[in-house]
Amino acid sequence: MNDPLFNRFQSLPEAIEPERDLWPEIATRLDRSPVTATTRVAWPVALAASVALVAMTAAITWRIASPAVDQVPPAQTLASLIQISSDSEYTPTPELLSTRTELIYSLQRNWSRLPAESQRIVADNLLEIRDSLTAIEAALSQDPDNASLQQLLHTTYEQELAMLVTLNRASHSLPIEVEL
Amino acid sequence: MAAVARVTPAADTDESSLIRAAAGGDQRAFEQLYRANVGRVYALCLRMTADQMQAEECTQMAFVKAWQKLDTFQQRSALSTWLHRIAVNEVLAQKRSDKRRRNYLEVVEELPAGTDVDTRVEVSGSDVDIEQALQSLPEGARQVFVLCVIYGYTHEETASTLDCAVGTTKAQLHRARKLLQARLN
Incomplete structure (x- = not known):
């Protein structure tokens, strides 16, 4: 555009320095919202767990009627996969924790009734959820006030609970009714 | 009115290493990138908003968002270009969210395609x-x-x-x- 008016504006300085230093406030905001590798890792891991939960539910439904063929992971393995670390600063709500405890007890009691392949699928998926929880807690340790991460942690615990409910129903021995 | 000044461009050789360090969480490196680019970002925000306080806020938010997204910056364009886009988006996002400023409608008559404006006027002024x-x-x-x-x-x-x-x-x-x-x- 060969226009004297436009040319005059195009010759303006590329930069205008702000009258005050904006960095201190920016630095404060960076402290509140750090971007770290763990924060970025937590989301895909948790999403993977969600996908795995759906796949596991379908697999369990089909496999439950199949005969057991291989070695069975012991019930202690199950217990270790769903144990909440004593080091964890974040625990589920008391209501969720209570329901979770009952479901775990019921599942351990009926563990041997599940076919071996189902047990392996269950173990793999619980391990995936455990990895998600660990990653989210690591991200939260660096960004404790991040509401999205806190929500994600809660959602992941709920996914674990949903899985436990599905397993109990699948073993035809669900002793309690749980509303999720 | 803000002081107007030209900014000395940061050395390109340093910029890549600063970007890598900042993407890894080094705030001091990011501060250097901020110092090298704040003038251009603020100028854009001030010219778009015509409001010093809004321009400062948009500038700050643009750098916060740049920090959050820095690991996605592939360096296929200059950092200043990338920051420019973030700043434009930030200004427009803040304008959209600030409904208090939108208490009137601005009606603009559209011009048919190909319409040119008459120009050729000398311009004076600092x-x-x-x-x-x-x-x-x-x-x-x-x-x-x-x-x-x-x-x-x-x-x-x-x-x-x-x-x-x-x-x-x-x-x-x-x-x-x-x-x-x-x-x-």
Whole structure:
């Protein structure tokens, strides 16, 4: 555009320095919202767990009627996969924790009734959820006030609970009714 | 009115290593990137908003968002170009969310495609006069003028950025030009 008016504006300085230093406030905001590798890792891991939960539910439904063929992971393995670390600063709500405890007890009691392949699928998926929880807690340790991460942690615990409910129903021995 | 100054470009050789360090969480490296680029980002925000406080807020938010997204920056374009895009988006996002400023409707007559504006007027005045004339423009006309004339966007790019029709950007540019011409002469 060969226009004297436009040319005059195009010759303006590329930069205008702000009258005050904006960095201190920016630095404060960076402290509140750090971007770290763990924060970025937590989301895909948790999403993977969600996908795995759906796949596991379908697999369990089909496999439950199949005969057991291989070695069975012991019930202690199950217990270790769903144990909440004593080091964890974040625990589920008391209501969720209570329901979770009952479901775990019921599942351990009926563990041997599940076919071996189902047990392996269950173990793999619980391990995936455990990895998600660990990653989210690591991200939260660096960004404790991040509401999205806190929500994600809660959602992941709920996914674990949903899985436990599905397993109990699948073993035809669900002793309690749980509303999720 | 803010002080107007030219910024010495940061050495490109240092910039890549600073970007890598900042992407890894090094705030001191990010501060150096901020120091090297804040003038350009603030100038854009000030010209788009015509409001010093809003420009400061948009500048700060643009750098916070840049920090959050720095690991996605592939360095296929210059950092200043990337920051420019973030800043434009931030200004427009803040304008959209600030409904208190939107208590009137601005009706702009669209120009048919291919319409050119008459030009050829000499312009006098200092940089400060020019910046003040720019800030006096209505918001829509100012945003189009800033993007099209100062930052070299095409009408299509401007329309896409501002989410309006190409005819609207042409009309706004025509309007801005007439208003600036009147104010500067």
